[in-house]
Amino acid sequence: MNLTSxxxxxxxxxxxxxxxxxxxxxxxxxxxxxxxxxxxxxxKRAVVAPDGTKTKVGYRYRLGGGTFVLPFIxxxxxxxxxxxxxxxxxxxxxxxxxxxxxxxxVAQIKIYxxxxxxxLAAEQFLGLGKEGIKSVAETVLEGKMREVMGTxxxxxxxxxxxxxxxxxxxxxxSDFSRMGLNMMSFALKDxxxxxxxxxxxxxxxxxxxxRDAVIAxxxxxxEATIKSSEARKEGEIARLAAEALIAKAQWENEAKxxxxxxxxxxxxxxxxxxxxIERSRLSQDIKREEGKVKFIEKQEAxxxxxxxxxxxxxxxxxxxxxxxxxxxxxxxAEAEAEEFRIQSEARGKADALKLEGIAEAEKTKHMxxxxxxxMLKKAQAWDKxxxxxxxxxxxxMLPELAKSVSEPLSKVDKIVVVSGDKNLGTTKITSxxxxxxxxxxxxxxxxxxxxxxxxxxxxxxxxxxDQKEE
Numbered sequence: 001m002n003l004t005s006x007x008x009x010x011x012x013x014x015x016x017x018x019x020x021x022x023x024x025x026x027x028x029x030x031x032x033x034x035x036x037x038x039x040x041x042x043x044k045r046a047v048v049a050p051d052g053t054k055t056k057v058g059y060r061y062r063l064g065g066g067t068f069v070l071p072f073i074x075x076x077x078x079x080x081x082x083x084x085x086x087x088x089x090x091x092x093x094x095x096x097x098x099x100x101x102x103x104x105x106v107a108q109i110k111i112y113x114x115x116x117x118x119x120l121a122a123e124q125f126l127g128l129g130k131e132g133i134k135s136v137a138e139t140v141l142e143g144k145m146r147e148v149m150g151t152x153x154x155x156x157x158x159x160x161x162x163x164x165x166x167x168x169x170x171x172x173x174s175d176f177s178r179m180g181l182n183m184m185s186f187a188l189k190d191x192x193x194x195x196x197x198x199x200x201x202x203x204x205x206x207x208x209x210x211r212d213a214v215i216a217x218x219x220x221x222x223e224a225t226i227k228s229s230e231a232r233k234e235g236e237i238a239r240l241a242a243e244a245l246i247a248k249a250q251w252e253n254e255a256k257x258x259x260x261x262x263x264x265x266x267x268x269x270x271x272x273x274x275x276x277i278e279r280s281r282l283s284q285d286i287k288r289e290e291g292k293v294k295f296i297e298k299q300e301a302x303x304x305x306x307x308x309x310x311x312x313x314x315x316x317x318x319x320x321x322x323x324x325x326x327x328x329x330x331x332x333a334e335a336e337a338e339e340f341r342i343q344s345e346a347r348g349k350a351d352a353l354k355l356e357g358i359a360e361a362e363k364t365k366h367m368x369x370x371x372x373x374x375m376l377k378k379a380q381a382w383d384k385x386x387x388x389x390x391x392x393x394x395x396x397m398l399p400e401l402a403k404s405v406s407e408p409l410s411k412v413d414k415i416v417v418v419s420g421d422k423n424l425g426t427t428k429i430t431s432x433x434x435x436x437x438x439x440x441x442x443x444x445x446x447x448x449x450x451x452x453x454x455x456x457x458x459x460x461x462x463x464x465x466d467q468k469e470e
Contacts, residue, residue: 030066034082036111037062038122041074050116061118077126079118083110083184086134088141090149092194097153101193103145105168105186109137112182120180137181144172154197161188258305265301269294 031037040059048054061079069076086107092100111121111133125133148167149157157164169186176183192198276290 028066029069029076031062031064031078033064034080035064036079036081036118036122037067038077038079038126039067039069039074040077042070047115047119057119059122061122063113063118079111079122079126080130080133081111081113083108084130084134084137086138086141087189088138088145090142090145093146093149095149095154095157096151097155099154099193099197100195101149101154101157101191101198103149103157103188104190104192105141105145105165105188107137107141107186108184109133109176109181110184111180112177117177117180117182120178122180124179133181136179137176137183140172140175141168141186144168144175147171154191154193154201157188157191158198158201164188258309262298262302262305266298269298 029037029039038059038061042058042060044056044058045060046054046056063081086109088103088105088107090103092102094100111117111125121133125136145168148164148171151167152164165186165188169183172183172186272294277287280286280290
């Protein structure tokens with residue numbers, strides 16, 4: 001009975017100790033380095049503020065690590081110490097220039113790690129968590145952003161975002177310090193408006209950027225073209241230089257081969273000569289003659305090599321230079337022949353035209369002379385006409401003249417003659433024809449200036465005198 005009671009007592013003690021240990025373990029609270037344990041209750045402790053004032057508070061805190069919490073006396077809460085990212089968006093706010101814009105910013109805030117800041121944050125944010133801190137920070141920052149936007153123009157905010165961020169940070173820091181908060185960073189993310197002011201503000205810069213881009217592209221293309229041309233030029237120069245070096249190396253190689261061949265021939269000749277001397281000691285003259293022969297052979301070998309070089313030079317002249325000269329002379333001769341042909345044809349045509357003109361002139365001259373001679377003979381014959389001949393010629397012409405005068409009347413179907421005298425109308429027509437014939441000498445005199453009456457009278461009178469004298 002005593003043993004059983006002892007075992008029961010021991011078991012009870014063990015259970016009590018286990019429960020005590022479990023309770024003690026449960027009351028030991030631990031947090032990471034990004035949290036603060038705020039233990040409330042227990043005795044009050046005096047704390048010193050930064051301004052030197054002392055205040056008694058009924059809590060204590062542990063930044064990271066762990067601590068034992070008295071059961072039934074102390075309570076535990078946690079306060080986040082990590083950075084909290086918050087986004088702030090403002091409605092349309094009038095700037096200093098009176099232009100309404102909207103702004104969006106991003107800020108990083110956290111509880112400062114000093115004793116005073118932790119106590120201030122605990123007094124204001126304990127139990128609210130990160131969302132409570134974030135909400136308060138957003139409210140404060142939105143107000144400060146509106147405040148700073150009212151003091152700056154749109155252009156200043158657009159061009160100097162860092163200055164805007166610095167102004168907001170400076171304006172909000174005093175409020176955050178009273179809450180135990182610290183703003184680690186603040187950045188203006190975007191600004192916008194519903195009236196198109198920002199778009200109009202950026203158009204000159206966009207146009208200038210496009211213009212600069214086009215100019216830069218053109219300059220790049222120009223530089224690329226220039227460098228490409230220079231590279232091609234350098235490549236062509238290098239190729240020509242390499243070809244020249246190759247040609248020079250080939251020529252030097254051929255020259256060295258020729259020199260080597262000469263040395264070989266000389267050594268061979270010397271060996272042969274020595275062999276002949278050693279083998280033919282009987283006749284010094286023969287040896288001397290053989291030496292001369294060998295020397296001549298060496299000279300001939302040198303001459304052959306020189307002739308080969310000259311042959312190659314002549315081959316170059318005949319294959320390259322001479323054909324080019326021949327083509328040049330051929331083209332020159334053809335040009336001169338063509339020029340001579342054109343000049344000959346021109347001279348031939350000129351001579352032909354000249355001869356044709358001379359022939360035409362001679363023809364005209366002979367025709368004129370023939371006509372003149374004919375007229376002269378006619379005049380001489382006319383002078384020789386006697387009275388009977390002239391009268392005969394004149395009388396022969398009268399019927400033709402009468403025919404010509406009366407020919408129009410033959411084509412008239414009917415003639416009506418009205419006359420007041422007693423003569424017949426037909427006799428009047430014939431008398432008019434006779435009158436026309438009688439007017440012929442006057443007509444000839446009026447047209448030509450020749451007085452036929454006077455000429456015939458003079459001619460007939462002179463012939464009468466001649467006949468009387470005979």
